[in-house]
Amino acid sequence: MSRKGGSSTLLREFPDFEETMQSLAAMERMPRGVVEECREAVALARRFNRTVARNYALELDRRMQEDPAYLPWELVEEANRWGFFTMWIPKLFGGKGWSLSSIAPFVEELASECLAITNLIGVHYFGFSILAATWNVRLIDMISREVAEGERTGKPCLVSGAVTEPEAGTDAEEVELLARARVRCQARRVEGGYVVNGRKIFISNGHLSTWHILIAYEDLERPDETMIAFAVKNGTPGFSFGRMEKKMGQKGCPASELVFEDCFIPDEYMLVAASRLEEMGLLSRAARKAERGPRELGMQLIDFVVSATRPGVGAMGAGVARGAFELALQFARETEVGGKPLVNHEWAQCLLAEMYVNAALARLSYMEANYANSMHGMARLLGFKPLYYYHRALPTSVFDRFMPAANRRDAVTTAFRLLVVAGQGEEQERVASGWASLAKVAGTDLGVRNCQLALELMGQAGLRHDRRAEKCLRDAKLLQIYEGTNQLNRLNIFKCLVAPAAPEAQVFQD
Amino acid sequence: MIGMSEELRLLEGMARDFAHKELVEGREERDRYPFAPLFEEVLAKAHEVGFFTILSPEETGGAAEPVQALCLVLEELCREDASLGGAVFTAALSQELLRQSGSEEAFKKASAGAASPREVLPAFPSFHNPSDTPLSLQAVEEGGAYRLTGKAEFVVLGNVASLALLPAGSADSGWSLYLVDLRGEGVEIGEPLLSLGLHACPAVDLLLHGATGELVGEEGKGEGYFEAAVDRLSVAAAAASCGVMKGSFETALDYARQRIQGGREIVNWSEVRMILSSMAVRAKAAEMLVRRAAAAVDAASPGWALASRAAALQVQEAATEVTCDGIQLLGGNGYMQDYGQEKRFRDAKQLQALLGTAPLRKLRYIRRVVDGERPWA
Ligand SMILES: Cc1cc2nc3c(=O)[nH]c(=O)nc-3n(C[C@H](O)[C@H](O)[C@H](O)COP(=O)(O)OP(=O)(O)OC[C@H]3O[C@@H](n4cnc5c(N)ncnc54)[C@H](O)[C@@H]3O)c2cc1C
Numbered sequence: 001m002s003r004k005g006g007s008s009t010l011l012r013e014f015p016d017f018e019e020t021m022q023s024l025a026a027m028e029r030m031p032r033g034v035v036e037e038c039r040e041a042v043a044l045a046r047r048f049n050r051t052v053a054r055n056y057a058l059e060l061d062r063r064m065q066e067d068p069a070y071l072p073w074e075l076v077e078e079a080n081r082w083g084f085f086t087m088w089i090p091k092l093f094g095g096k097g098w099s100l101s102s103i104a105p106f107v108e109e110l111a112s113e114c115l116a117i118t119n120l121i122g123v124h125y126f127g128f129s130i131l132a133a134t135w136n137v138r139l140i141d142m143i144s145r146e147v148a149e150g151e152r153t154g155k156p157c158l159v160s161g162a163v164t165e166p167e168a169g170t171d172a173e174e175v176e177l178l179a180r181a182r183v184r185c186q187a188r189r190v191e192g193g194y195v196v197n198g199r200k201i202f203i204s205n206g207h208l209s210t211w212h213i214l215i216a217y218e219d220l221e222r223p224d225e226t227m228i229a230f231a232v233k234n235g236t237p238g239f240s241f242g243r244m245e246k247k248m249g250q251k252g253c254p255a256s257e258l259v260f261e262d263c264f265i266p267d268e269y270m271l272v273a274a275s276r277l278e279e280m281g282l283l284s285r286a287a288r289k290a291e292r293g294p295r296e297l298g299m300q301l302i303d304f305v306v307s308a309t310r311p312g313v314g315a316m317g318a319g320v321a322r323g324a325f326e327l328a329l330q331f332a333r334e335t336e337v338g339g340k341p342l343v344n345h346e347w348a349q350c351l352l353a354e355m356y357v358n359a360a361l362a363r364l365s366y367m368e369a370n371y372a373n374s375m376h377g378m379a380r381l382l383g384f385k386p387l388y389y390y391h392r393a394l395p396t397s398v399f400d401r402f403m404p405a406a407n408r409r410d411a412v413t414t415a416f417r418l419l420v421v422a423g424q425g426e427e428q429e430r431v432a433s434g435w436a437s438l439a440k441v442a443g444t445d446l447g448v449r450n451c452q453l454a455l456e457l458m459g460q461a462g463l464r465h466d467r468r469a470e471k472c473l474r475d476a477k478l479l480q481i482y483e484g485t486n487q488l489n490r491l492n493i494f495k496c497l498v499a500p501a502a503p504e505a506q507v508f509q510d
Numbered sequence: 511m512i513g514m515s516e517e518l519r520l521l522e523g524m525a526r527d528f529a530h531k532e533l534v535e536g537r538e539e540r541d542r543y544p545f546a547p548l549f550e551e552v553l554a555k556a557h558e559v560g561f562f563t564i565l566s567p568e569e570t571g572g573a574a575e576p577v578q579a580l581c582l583v584l585e586e587l588c589r590e591d592a593s594l595g596g597a598v599f600t601a602a603l604s605q606e607l608l609r610q611s612g613s614e615e616a617f618k619k620a621s622a623g624a625a626s627p628r629e630v631l632p633a634f635p636s637f638h639n640p641s642d643t644p645l646s647l648q649a650v651e652e653g654g655a656y657r658l659t660g661k662a663e664f665v666v667l668g669n670v671a672s673l674a675l676l677p678a679g680s681a682d683s684g685w686s687l688y689l690v691d692l693r694g695e696g697v698e699i700g701e702p703l704l705s706l707g708l709h710a711c712p713a714v715d716l717l718l719h720g721a722t723g724e725l726v727g728e729e730g731k732g733e734g735y736f737e738a739a740v741d742r743l744s745v746a747a748a749a750a751s752c753g754v755m756k757g758s759f760e761t762a763l764d765y766a767r768q769r770i771q772g773g774r775e776i777v778n779w780s781e782v783r784m785i786l787s788s789m790a791v792r793a794k795a796a797e798m799l800v801r802r803a804a805a806a807v808d809a810a811s812p813g814w815a816l817a818s819r820a821a822a823l824q825v826q827e828a829a830t831e832v833t834c835d836g837i838q839l840l841g842g843n844g845y846m847q848d849y850g851q852e853k854r855f856r857d858a859k860q861l862q863a864l865l866g867t868a869p870l871r872k873l874r875y876i877r878r879v880v881d882g883e884r885p886w887a
Contacts, residue, residue: 066545170771180773202842248852459867460637460664465704
């Protein structure tokens with residue numbers, strides 16, 4: 001055996017070297033401009049925190065406790081003025097086209113001040129991610145341009161993502177479970193479109209959004225094979241808002257019920273349908289491997305989205321881990337215990353160091369997942385150096401002149417789907433999704449942990465609303481639940497990253 | 511349970527009935543305080559059945575029950591709503607401090623008539639050990655009377671009670687306890703504080719401008735009284751946390767039996783069982799710890815004080831973890847106010863701060879052991 005050949009085989013054994021070292025592989029491929037963009041994004045978030053969030057966060061939380069039905073439009077408008085809702089929409093579609101790698105550090109920074117505000121801004125990109133994952137270029141272009149128009153005119157246009165149903169939460173995050181799920185949101189094919197009936201719950205920003213990216217199912221007996229996505233605009237007859245939840249934390253970001261009663265959605269707002277892969281130009285990948293069909297496409301769609309968004313939730317965990325750490329540090333500096341500042345007690349120094357470590361570990365995890373997603377996920381093409389620089393250098397106006405017309409053509413959608421959707425290998429899907437879950441679980445558990453530690457250190461002071469720490473804990477707990485509970489994410493880590501070492505293992509069978 | 515007397519069993523049953531009848535319905539609305547009315551009616555009923563005077567001597571109208579009784583009541587109440595538990599605990603703590611200080615006069619004053627809870631509930635900053643950090647509130651003697659000036663933070667029941675027991679420093683070393691008439695001159699009562707948990711057990715900041723304080727016990731002996739009270743009542747704090755834990759587990763188990771995901775009741779996923787089990791085990795261990803430690807306190811058996819303190823540290827921390835899982839098992843619903851689980855999580859974390867921060871209590875615990883007190887025979 002030659003030495004060289006020998007090592008590469010060795011390195012492919014579990015745990016696969018490339019798979020465990022995402023950053024090493026990513027570094028050489030990464031355009032240098034990305035670093036600068038990350039810097040600028042964090043600086044911008046810091047500026048926003050200082051000028052807006054710091055004062056407003058507590059006031060908003062208090063206000064929501066008093067009046068849980070309050071809708072914080074002034075926050076939406078402020079974030080809109082800061083340009084946050086188009087920053088990560090590609091220029092191709094009328095956005096500002098910041099590198100997707102810069103969103104997670106931005107999110108961490110915002111989250112170090114207030115998770116509710118962070119979610120209100122971040123979840124717009126969750127909605128946008130579902131839209132983008134369908135690679136329906138015509139609709140992505142149309143809705144993105146409305147978001148950009150809303151920014152110009154000062155009339156915010158946000159996008160929500162509606163997946164969860166009263167009887168299907170975890171089940172909606174994984175096709176294996178979806179196959180057995182009790183979903184109720186049904187899209188029935190009719191002349192010229194679909195009629196949708198059902199309810200979606202816990203939809204972040206529901207009441208504040210203009211567009212809602214809706215996941216429904218054509219056959220409730222076979223939801224895993226008949227997933228279908230729509231773009232639904234406010235005012236569509238048959239679509240209305242239901243209740244707003246009373247949450248423990250992240251109060252500034254509403255969680256809404258969306259109600260669909262014989263809601264007619266014309267064909268032109270259908271984004272993608274798993275049952276009609278051929279028409280969608282999505283069969284080529286399935287054809288390559290006989291066992292990949294509508295169900296696999298459904299999972300791929302879910303994985304596209306969560307591989308992009310779960311590292312973001314991990315970054316929120318890193319942010320709140322930092323926020324709690326910073327409050328604890330400040331407390332330790334201000335508080336005298338036994339005749340000297342708390343910060344001079346050795347045990348407190350070790351505790352603060354542990355909290356610093358927790359925040360750093362959370363950050364490392366989401367960065368690693370970010371690398372995985374930028375190499376393997378749905379926006380991996382934008383990371384190619386030539387494309388990256390081309391996209392970054394050209395002013396938006398140039399894109400605006402040519403792209404809308406092109407984007408309206410079905411051929412463009414087909415081409416993108418071929419490249420991005422069909423072109424993604426199963427390995428790529430697996431690695432991006434696994435790392436995303438890892439970052440989500442690690443970041444959110446560490447985030448909650450640091451909040452617990454901060455409150456322990458601060459005692460009575462930590463309990464007071466006006467000292468901020470208690471809000472961190474209330475806000476942070478949600479991170480372990482949405483974007484798939486940490487249990488579902490652990491199972492996904494097993495499925496994606498561990499099971500290759502145990503090929504006989506069956507997941508979701510128990 | 512080992513050695514639970516018939517009398518205690520009856521009391522436990524009574525507290526459980528009370529909790530079911532009075533603390534379940536309307537819990538979420540009551541928890542909106544200070545944005546909803548205070549649960550005066552519930553406080554009055556709790557007073558009627560004697561929950562605020564469990565430990566008080568009979569001469570003052572109390573029940574002179576053992577600490578075990580207080581623990582059972584707290585556990586049962588907190589299973590449903592820890593806010594009332596917070597009020598009961600604070601009343602017991604301030605009464606215990608008065609007892610430790612040997613000031614029967616003050617005690618009688620604090621419980622005189624006792625027609626309404628306001629009169630038996632001396633307010634006290636129960637989430638702080640006054641020895642931990644320098645006190646803002648200072649007392650000055652002026653012709654036999656004490657004038658108090660400064661800020662007393664987070665005084666529990668400070669806007670409900672008519673009297674407060676306040677720790678204040680003085681020019682000499684040490685701090686002392688003073689009984690202050692909250693309706694008297696020079697007392698400024700702040701707005702109810704918005705806090706993490708126990709919303710219906712209100713706390714306020716008090717600003718005192720030369721208000722009259724009646725010295726309780728001896729001057730400069732506050733720390734001694736306080737630590738003696740902590741010895742006895744740490745286990746009661748643990749009992750409150752234990753109750754919250756049990757409530758959280760019971761709600762999670764009920765939910766897991768009904769909620770279906772992946773084609774089966776989630777209780778049938780083995781990972782869900784794992785989480786349920788770790789909750790149940792920690793709750794059971796907490797129950798055993800609390801009962802054992804409470805019995806040791808009442809019997810003054812060797813190491814009873816350390817037993818009481820260890821129980822608090824252990825059980826309070828476990829409760830913060832168990833209630834976190836208690837939300838988790840309900841998924842998104844657990845995070846909403848409708849299911850009581852988010853409240854338990856907040857309450858448990860707040861209860862962990864009773865009697866001072868956990869790390870400083872840990873250090874105090876080990877200091878005593880290092881100094882020669884034996885944790886076991
Ligand atoms: C404030 C908030 C905002 C949200 N925002 C959005 C949004 O914008 N859009 C959207 O679509 N959704 C949103 N969600 C929904 C969120 O994604 C779901 O709550 C989450 O997926 C969990 O689903 P569930 O609440 O139905 O819990 P369930 O799925 O019912 O889970 C209950 C418990 O059972 C466990 N469990 C379930 N199945 C299994 C299994 N197979 N194995 C082991 N354990 C299992 C879970 O881990 C959990 O502990 C939001 C939720 C909240 C609370």
